[in-house]
Amino acid sequence: MVKWTKEKDGSFTYDFTDFDKWVQFNKDLGIGDKIVIYSIAPWHNSFTYWENGKLVKERFTVGSKRYNEVWTDFFTAMVKHLDEKGWFDDAYVGIDERGLSETALNLLDTIKNKDGKTLKTAGAMDNLTGGDHPKLARRIDDLNVGDTVVQNNPEVFQQLLKDRNALGLKTTLYSCTGHIPGNFSLSAPAENYWSILFAYKNGTTGFLRWAYDAWVEDPLRDTSHSSFEAGDCFLIFPDEKNVANPTAKSSIRLEKMAQGVRDVNKLMLMTEEFPQLQADVDALLNSFDTRYESKGYYLTDSGKQEIAKDMNTVHDGIAKITEKYLALKGTGVNRDKLLQAIENAKPLLSEKDLYTVESFTAFEAAYQEAEKALKDANSTQEDLDKAANALINAQKALVKVDKDPSAPNENPSDKPSVDHSDDVGTGDYTNLTVAFTVLGISAIGGYILYRKRKAMTNQE
Numbered sequence: 264m265v266k267w268t269k270e271k272d273g274s275f276t277y278d279f280t281d282f283d284k285w286v287q288f289n290k291d292l293g294i295g296d297k298i299v300i301y302s303i304a305p306w307h308n309s310f311t312y313w314e315n316g317k318l319v320k321e322r323f324t325v326g327s328k329r330y331n332e333v334w335t336d337f338f339t340a341m342v343k344h345l346d347e348k349g350w351f352d353d354a355y356v357g358i359d360e361r362g363l364s365e366t367a368l369n370l371l372d373t374i375k376n377k378d379g380k381t382l383k384t385a386g387a388m389d390n391l392t393g394g395d396h397p398k399l400a401r402r403i404d405d406l407n408v409g410d411t412v413v414q415n416n417p418e419v420f421q422q423l424l425k426d427r428n429a430l431g432l433k434t435t436l437y438s439c440t441g442h443i444p445g446n447f448s449l450s451a452p453a454e455n456y457w458s459i460l461f462a463y464k465n466g467t468t469g470f471l472r473w474a475y476d477a478w479v480e481d482p483l484r485d486t487s488h489s490s491f492e493a494g495d496c497f498l499i500f501p502d503e504k505n506v507a508n509p510t511a512k513s514s515i516r517l518e519k520m521a522q523g524v525r526d527v528n529k530l531m532l533m534t535e536e537f538p539q540l541q542a543d544v545d546a547l548l549n550s551f552d553t554r555y556e557s558k559g560y561y562l563t564d565s566g567k568q569e570i571a572k573d574m575n576t577v578h579d580g581i582a583k584i585t586e587k588y589l590a591l592k593g594t595g596v597n598r599d600k601l602l603q604a605i606e607n608a609k610p611l612l613s614e615k616d617l618y619t620v621e622s623f624t625a626f627e628a629a630y631q632e633a634e635k636a637l638k639d640a641n642s643t644q645e646d647l648d649k650a651a652n653a654l655i656n657a658q659k660a661l662v663k664v665d666k667d668p669s670a671p672n673e674n675p676s677d678k679p680s681v682d683h684s685d686d687v688g689t690g691d692y693t694n695l696t697v698a699f700t701v702l703g704i705s706a707i708g709g710y711i712l713y714r715k716r717k718a719m720t721n722q723e
Contacts, residue, residue, distance in 0.1 A: 265341070267312035269319070275312065275333070277340050286350065297405075298354045299385050300341065303334055303371065304362020326366040338374045338382070346377050355385040355405060363388065363399050387437060387471075388412070391419050401426055407437040407471045410461060414553050417465075424466055436462040437471035440491040443557045444570060446472055446516050448486040448494030451567040453574040455516045457551070459523025460577060463530075464548040472498065472520070476511070492560055526581055533588040539599065540584055540591075547580040590637055596644045598637060601651040605633050608658050622662040629657035 264285055266278040289295035305311075309320040310333055323330045338356075345351040356371055363386050372381050389409040390396050400406060400423055413420045413436060427434050436458075438446055444454035462470040477496035479488055483503065486493040498517040502509035534541045551573035556566035590598050608630055615623055629650075636642045636650035 267310070267337070269312050269314040275336060277337065277344075279344050283348065286348075296353055298350060299357040300354060300382075301357040302359065302362060303338075303356055303367045304358050304364065306359065306361060325364055331370060334370055335374065338371065342374055342376045342382065351376050351380065351382075355383045358384065358386040358403075360387050360389050360409075363396075363403075365395055365399065368399070368402055391416060391423060397423075401430065401432075403432070405433045405435075407435050408467075409442065410436045410438050410458065411442050413461075413465050417553075420465065433468050435467050435469040435471050436465065437473065439473050440495050441560070443560070444555060444562060445492065445560070446495075446498075446520075447492040447561070448516075449492070449561055450494075450516065451562060451571060452515050452519045453567070453571040454562065455519035456523045456574050456577075457570055459520055459527060460548070460551070460574070461553070463527045464551075470520075475499065476501075526578070530581065530584070533584065537588060537591045540587060543580075543584050543587065547577060547584065550580065551577060593642070596642065596647060598647055601633060601637050601647045601654075604651040604654045604658075605630070605637065608633075608654055611658065611661070617663055619662045619664055622657075622660055626654075626657040626661055629654045 264282040266281070268276050268278070270276060286295055286298055304325075307320065308325070309322050311318065311320050313319070323333070342351065345354050358367060368384065371384065375381055383404040384402070385405040385407075386399075386403040387407045387409070388396060388400055388403075389412060391400055391408070391412055400408075406427065408420065408423075424434055438458050444450065444457050446455050446458060458472070459470055474496050475498055478501060479486060479496070482497065482500055486497075488496060494514070494516070498514055498520075500512040500514060502511065530544050534544055552569070555570045556563045562570065587602065590602065608626070611626070612630065618626070633650045633654040636646050639646075642650075
């Protein structure tokens, strides 16, 4: 978007007109808070410029004198322009997998703006173990790691994530051609939901999907591509050609990603407010697989069935965690004790035949009263504690039918994991509203992100 022109004396001039229009257009839409400038390491390893009215591609060698001189000249002009527009803090130099090099990063570190700052970097990596990759992965400000890397080297990735978090750097996962599960036209809808949940499961701040709208010739009728899986290059569809008011159309893939983003944000917000729910969330995230049966570029029918089953389980699990969240919200009272008592007692409901009618009838009644008190938004702290104690005592009083009723009850269920029977009421809690906020989705430029209140993620 920046037009380079080589003058007669061999120097370059740079026209930022198109660049400025594009950035401003996105900022006017409210999505231009991150500007990624591609690239100091293009795939064709060439400077591209106009000379005497012709477009020229001049090959370069990374680290050569010519390489250093030309890129230093361009980025010096770019930094000055970004300062003038007030966009410097929003800007990142983007580097794809193939072009990441210490030479490029070192060159960028020599170019400073009016405040002595250097340009931030955004990069993608599909290898964390070879050559300089481990060191480079800790220098990129905003790093996107292929989700296949996490599948193959989970321990290496977790160490990288720990190191980057300590440095205050952002880390996301990405998916593209060749990745399974995938986000292609022939991928199962559940695979797209899985991509978002997998990124969250691994502790990242978001998910990158290339690309948003790089359409083939007639995507409404044929999404196949000469080099990539069908649908790999876009998540939305254009309108019919030559219509008066064209409107883009979303894909099932994008909508399933959006569902994943909403669910992840929901889990984040609920656990932020009630940290005691984190154990439930962790168990839920550990319930689905990292890999599924595949053949060639896609999951097999069996693999698609398994991933759909797992994602349905996740969806149901989120609903159960939400019920706990709403119970905790209540009217500002503490429901932990009652929740624990109900959780301990619930497995015994299916063992009715093991206990005397009298003791089990009393236990069932106490359980029903406990659930009623838990769901009642008007329950006071005294009501909740009373119901919890009654259920705990009824559970202790259960008598098995095959033993002497006068003998001490040795039922293992007498020993709940947390015994609050001697607790006093704890009603000193701040009243909280029942409603929670579900954050949205940003996909322009291919980024699909979730965000924490205290650690805002990137958008592009």
